[in-house]
Amino acid sequence: MGQTSLEALSGQVSNPSPRQGPEDSGSSQPHHHRLDHMGERLISQVAEWLEHERTKKQQRKTRRVYSHKRKSPPAEPERERGRPEEPGEPSAVEQLTRHHRRYSIDSQSSDVSLDRLQRIIDDSMNALGLNSIPHYRPGMGRKSHKKRAHHLHRTASSDTEYHDGDVRVPSCDAVLDNSKTMSYSGGKSGEGADGTSVSSRKVDKEREDWIKFKNDVLRIAHTLRIKGWRRVPLDTGDTIDIERLSGALTNAVYVVTPPQELLNNTEGGKKAPAKLLLRVYGPQVENIIDRDNELNVLKRLSRKKIGPRMLGTFENGRFEQFFNAITLTPAHLREPETSKQIAKRMRELHDGIELLEEEKDGGPAVFKNWDHWLDNTAKVVTYLDRKGRSGGLGPIRGPADAWKERGLICGVEWAKFEQALDKYRKYLDDYYAGHKNLRDQLVFAHNDTQYGNILRIRPDDEKSPLMSPQNEHKQLIVIDFEYAAANMRGHEFANHFTEWTYNYHNVTAPYACNTSRYPTLEEQRRFIKAYVEHRPQFPHAGSTPNLTPHDTPLGTPGLGATTPGSSSIVDFMLDARIPPGGYKDDEKRREEQVEQRIKELLEETRLWRTANSAQWVAWGIMQAKVPGLEQKDGPPEDAEAKGSQPAAIVSPEEQPGGADEFDYLAYAHERALLFWGDCVKMGVVKMEELPEELRGKIKLIEY
Known part of the structure; x- marks a missing residue:
């Protein structure tokens, strides 16, 4: 769950650096x-x-x-074999x-x-x-x-977007260390991240670390040849502005702004280097996210002009196009018009990106993730379960220790949780009666459509095409495709609806799943109806693998495939035949088909919500800091004796004493309670089979 909160920052003008020549950024050039x-x-x-x-x-x-x-020259080396020599033409010899x-x-x-x-x-x-x-x-x-x-062996430049029809993204092997920087920005003299007074020595040290970090950012931007940024001289990091964006759980995200003096210099019509979005990956997060696959996905999206453009990558992060946009909030998701716009954009993503054959063969990514994360997840949970049973857990010093009060992470011992998931997967196999039926319904899904990953662009021009009613939904863009892969539509909807129950900016319990905020049946219907009825418009014929530009919004019952329908060319012919029963009957049939499809997708959403919860349970466990547990090698029993470092995935903002500590184990526990509630409703497990303590805590959603 890569969560970001982008705030609009403005300003665009630049000066060439003394050493680096300015780059082509406009029609007017000095x-x-x-x-x-x-x-x-x-x-x-x-x-x-x-x-x-x-x-x-x-x-x-x-x-x-x-x-x-050779003893003699080869015959007819320069001439086609069998062709006679022209008069006066030199012989081959x-x-x-x-x-x-x-x-x-x-x-x-x-x-x-x-x-x-x-x-x-x-x-x-x-x-x-x-x-x-x-x-x-x-x-x-x-x-x-x-x-x-x-x-x-030319190194690609961010100035070059495409090469031989494909996207070229420059890269380098630099590593950006942000572990010592202060939270969000450079901070204020005499104050820490929480506003408390700190010693002048500490302030000076933090300022020194911050300037070093900014110089490292500038150096990597130069190495990647990001357009315009070579005008900012090296080792002048103190002149650029870097703002840390709050809310990121997997990455640390920053907005990088060129020097103010360049922004104020408008002489000669020169444009400033564009603001950049800098994303620094959490350390060891590759155990969860396949970065190579993510970059390949982003390149596929770039071909379709979907999402932010990548400007350059380095070993533990990347630069992206910065949008003048605001991030949605939990309240935005509940707005009827915004919800319908999200549904339309989701339909365009599902239909606009064609799945590769190997992606279809691999099945739903939700289970591929589970299988990939299983070993590390089991190791962490069994270690914590054993610690809980042994007693003597010690004091609770912070979020990393809060699990001691809640009991078992998954509500039951790990083996029982895993058995329940296996029963659920068997339930799905029987429901779909074979891999092929499931394979044919997969779509390219984002898989993390929470509010922090959805931006609303703020057009600079009131006459922008995005301001027209038919294009208003295109003001929304989705970012953070770290988990994008093949999945069912129902899984995508279930993930999005479950994110309605979270507020990651809540001061007291950002990890809590508040099921009372889950969308009502009417809100779900409104979303899915907007999805079903939307007819994506694609600029090129080759961009619509699943639909023709004006295809019907309906699908075969139980499947995701579309069928020829209301927007056939016949609809626009003056001499077209009147449908049997007249236009009113035809419209009624179409409405019935829409309602049938909505009903099917609602059922599919309920069916896949359990899988979605299980995946995020594993994710939260792998993200958690677990002191005393060795992360990769050796059984849990050996970890304490070896005195290993904190385990699992520790993001830079999650280091002890950080301003944004997030209780990942609490998040996993809350998701597990939702998992058990859905298992009970589906009949995968019976309420009486659960421990008595768990029965009163499970989270039930009635619709």
């Missing part, structure tokens, strides 16, 4: 910028020619060696002889010339502040472009 641009282009063209000449030279050398090894003689004469001088030219290119690159061959090859075919990129 004279020295045009010169730098032309210089980079010239270097690119000369480097391409140089590589071409060296390749030809190597080929000539190879042919020369080959001809020496004469061609080879002339070529060999010319190569021998020019070989030594060409070596010197090419080496000298290479030195000229290197010197010119240093003068322009370039660390790699720039990319300027308009008019070149794709084949030669790809060949050139292979020869030069």
Whole structure:
């Protein structure tokens, strides 16, 4: 659950740095910028020619060696076999002889010339502040472009969004350490993150760490060649603004703003480097999130213009496009119009991204996650269960110890929880009667549509297309695709509806699941009806794998596939036949079909809510800090003897004494209570089979 809270920050203007030439950020460019641009282009063209000449030279050398090894020249080397020589045309032997003689004469001088030219290119690159061959090859075919990129091993730049039809994202192997920085921003002199007074020595140390962090951010932005940011000189991190955004559970998220003096400089029509969204991954979070898969997903989304554009990645984080937007709140989810807009955007995501065959074969990602996380989850829970049974748990010093008051994390011992989930999975297998029926209904799902992952863009222009009623829902964008994968529509709805019950900004219990806030049946119907009736409009035919641009909103009962319907071209023909029974009967049939589909999806949502809860139970357990438990190797019994460090996944903002400590084990416990409530309602387990203490605590949702 990557939660972010984006607040709009404004301002856009920039100055070139003394060393780095400014980049192309608008139609109006200063004279020295045009010169730098032309210089980079010239270097690119000369480097391409140089590589071409060296390749030809190597080929000539190879042919020369080959001809020496043969007793006679190969027949017809330059001419199609069987074609007679034209009158006056040199023979094949004469061609080879002339070529060999010319190569021998020019070989030594060409070596010197090419080496000298290479030195000229290197010197010119240093003068322009370039660390790699720039990319300027308009008019070149794709084949030669790809060949050139292979020869030069060019590092991609964020200035280049696509290459050979695919998204190119620059990357580097830098690691950004944010563990010592103060919360959110640089802080105020004499005050800590909580407003309490601190010693001047501590303030100075925190300020020093903060400036170092900002300089590291700037250095990585330079390395990735993020557009415009090379204008900000290195080691001037104290001039840029970095604001930590609250609420992130998996990542630490920041807004990076260029120096104020550049924002205020509007002379010459120059644009400032754009603000950036910086995301720093929690340490060891790869145990939960497959970052390679996430980046591949983001590239697939970029092809469809969905979500923020990635600008560059490094070892433990990435830079993204920053939107002038606000993050939704729990109250927004309950607004009828906002809820319908979310449903429309969800439909566009499900229908706009085609699943790969291997994703379909792998089945619902909710169970793939569970199976992948199972070993680590079991290790943590069995350790805590054993500690609970042994007694003598010690004092409660903070969120990391609060589990001692609640008892068993899952309400029962881990083995019983796992047995209940296995019974539930067997229930699903019987319900769908085979993998194929399930496979055919999978869609590309976000899987974490909580309010903090949904932004509303604030258009700068009142005449923006986003302001028109038909496009108003497109003001909403979804971020954080860390868990995006193949899942059922019902699972996506269940996840979203369950997120209605949370307020992660609650001061006393941000982990609590308040089932009274779960959407009512009418609110669920309103959401799903908007989803079913929405007809996504896609800009390109190839962008709609699941639907035609005006396809029917209905699906085959029990399946997710669509069928030809109301928006056939026949509907727009003046001489089209009147449907049997007239238009009123036809409209009535369509309404009945819509109602039937809503009913099916409501049932599917209830069915998959249990799986969704189980997944987040495991997630919360893996995120928790568990002192005394070794994370990866060795049985739990060995952990205390070895005196290992805190286990599981510890985000930088969750370090002891951090301002945003979140009780992950409490979150897992609350989710487990919801899991048991759904198991009882489904009949997977009987109430009397549960421990008496658990019976009074389970969370039941009646609809």
